[in-house]
Amino acid sequence: MTAPRGQLWGGRFAEAPAAAAAALGRSVDVDVRLWPYDIAGSRAHAGQLHRLGVLDAAALRAILEGLGSVAAELASGAFVFLDDDEDLHGAVERRLLELCGPVAGRLRAGRSRNDQIASDLRLYLRDAIAATAAGVRAVQRALADKAAEVGDCVAPGYTHLQRAQPVTLAHALLAHAWALDRDVGRLVDGRRRLLAGSTLGAGALAGNTLGTDPGAYAAALGFTGVAANSMDAVADRDFAVEFLAAAALLGVHLSRLGEEIVVFSSVEFGWVRVDDAFSTGSSIMPQKRNPDVAELVRGKTGRLVGDLVALLVTLKGLPLTYNRDLQEDKQPVFDAVDTLALVLPAVAGMVASLRFDRERLAAAAGGGFALATDLAEELVRRGVAFRDAHERVGALVASCEQRGVDLGDLAAEELVAALPDLAGADLGGLVDVGAAVGRRDAVFGPAPDRVAAQLQRLRASLDAPLNGAEEKG
Secondary structure, eight states: OOOOTTOSOOTTOSSOOOHHHHHHHOOHHHHGGGHHHHHHHHHHHHHHHHHTTSSOHHHHHHHHHHHHHHHHHHHHTOOOOOTTOOSHHHHHHHHHHHHHGGGGGGGGTTOOHHHHHHHHHHHHHHHHHHHHHHHHHHHHHHHHHHHHHHTTOEEEEEETTEEEEEEEHHHHHHHHHHHHHHHHHHHHHHHHHHHTOBOTTOTTTTOOSSOOOHHHHHHHHTOSSBOSOHHHHHHOOHHHHHHHHHHHHHHHHHHHHHHHHHHHTSTTTOOEEOOGGGOBOOSSOTTOOBOHHHHHHHHHHHHHHHHHHHHHHHHTTOOSSOOGGGGGGHHHHHHHHHHHHHHHHHHHHHHHHOEEOHHHHHHHHTOTTTTHHHHHHHHHHTTOOHHHHHHHHHHHHHHHHHHTOOGGGSOHHHHHHHOGGGTTSOHHHHTOHHHHHHHOOSTTSOSHHHHHHHHHHHHHHHHSOOTTTTSOO
């Protein structure tokens, strides 16, 4: 059988693939977005073949000009894909043959679709990770700006979604920003690792006998190093898994932020209002004002987790080196990149739009016996074992619950009567929310001065280069 020009194999077969088999194997609709990287790899390969004498100067010039024309057609949308274009590599070679004639057939020497796609996907993620990290930084900046805006506003802190201890609102907002900072670190670290493993020249699994230089490919394409083993180079998709793992965890962090906005913007809490531009209404209830952006972020996280699982399941049983199962490696990566490109700007805008009810937050911050620990720790300072202090304050809380009052409602005489060791203490300060937050002045604590320093550290981190992640290699 003579292979169609858009198919890169066929000479040893007596008949063409069945229509159903060809349809199953066709991937050009998915991998077409890799075209800039495939063209770049072909240019680098042409240079190597010229160095080795496989292409003379005229052939090199013709192929490079042809690749330029193919790139222009792909960029403009004028490129016409044919039914027998099996994948991007085949489509590019087919079009190059149409433009340059038989000399284009020389370009395939010394390479395989296996090392091509491994290189293309790495280069794609190099740029996609840089864009994703920049999007995360935008959300962090929105959180930092909002933290600066709310200043020393106090708010209730929670464990088990039960009021626990008072914090500053800025401290709570910055907690999300620092989680996102770790996400950026994972993205940048994975990008650095993938750039250290250039694969071109590995061929199908064992390189070639022509003498191509893997280091030259790496330098031409912006890699920092060459894969250590040609078989691993072809089989490796760790870099894609690392990205998807980072993307999934990033989604979880965004979902956690979204969940808090959904809960705290409800009428039952009423602590924050999402701007109209990031809310929607109901098709039946005219009064509704729904925080749909926050909810959609939670929903999209399921896709990101699913993308990671999909690739892991694809990889789990594959022997070395390349297997056609790896045709399924690109869709999860593309889906995660696209999902985050939608989610991150929306989250940044939503955060910037938030308006907090400071009075309501302040009133809630001291409620629910949130200052009980402060009383117990003051007893400790006065020589009482914490075990005993815990029991005594717990008994006082139970008594207050029976009476329908909070600790701040008790007169000084009542506090001392219940906890005699507090005699002579600044009882007003002990049950004052602002003072309580100020006492929590450990380096990572919610005291206003500490939060101001924390915000300064975060802004310095946001202003620093992402260790080269902004560059395209």
